[in-house]
Amino acid sequence: MVRIFLTGYMGAGKTTLGKAFARRMDISFIDLDWYIEERFHKTVGELFTERGETGFRELERNMLHEVAEFENVVISTGGGTPCFFDNMDFMNQTGKTVFLDVYPDVLFRRLRVAKQQRPILQGKEDDELKVFIVQALEKRAPFYHQAQYVFNADELEDRWQIETSVQRLQQLLGL
Template identity: 45%
Template sequence: MESRIYMIGYMGAGKTTIGRRLASMVRYPFIDLDQYIEKAHGTSVTDIFLDRGEEYFRVLEQRYLKKVTHLQQAVIACGGGTPCFYDNLEVMLKSGLVIYLKQSINVLHQRLIDQQMQRPLLMGMDESQLAAFINQNVTRREQFYLQAHLIFEPEKETLEQLVDRLSLFNKGG
């Protein structure tokens, strides 16, 4: 099995939750890239966005992504925008297995309604603005997400089936 497995997908897709479960199943350490950045900087991603801006955060994100590429084994949950900036996607594709966690727009909308205060890009939006924002951004980002080695749709497949596919993928099947 690949030594690094990157989970990508839109915010609210479940990358951290499913990534933790996957890490447990394959017996790899789990790293949430946002939490890794927060721990290193002693402040939340939300505060970094609010205090320093998105561009500053994306530079940090790139730096910490490159650090985790040196780990021997890990399941890494990336931020929703991680693969869309700089050479991040290329770095992930070359250094491990990239899995796109694909959720429907409806699932994302339902989850993100409850998480708006923890998501700096969503703060202050009403429900219709949120729906339009999600739809527009998923559409724009999907060109990056679809370059993943594997696509996992939790509404259509179990995590156990994904693990089976990982085994087949690593055998060249």
């Protein structure tokens, strides 16, 4: 039985690497944010606005516990998931946890392009975005570093890099 939780900041490549890794392993892939959106027929942003951060984080925790029941699965968590409640401990107890570590400059490059799809980033100028990323990483680092494995995910820009990263992750996890 395989259950892998991918954690890391937005833009780290949790979905990109997670999908490719699950395909290689011939197991299921679940993006926790997508799972929540399908269950509640609302975007994460809408749920966040309606329930507030505390309400959303409680819902997220419940959904994390639900998907952790699945077997033979790669689960991409939301960027903040490990930072609330006992989520990181729970994931460490129920599966293998991998922190996708990405340099702030790489995150900036990725998120700068995807700003419009991420409400929390909209309207931020480049300098503001850089500071925002660095501050968020500093705040979340103690949680992310509780993962059982740390994986550098700087290189996920093309098929070859993704395939190479999948192979490296497979070796790291001994699968």
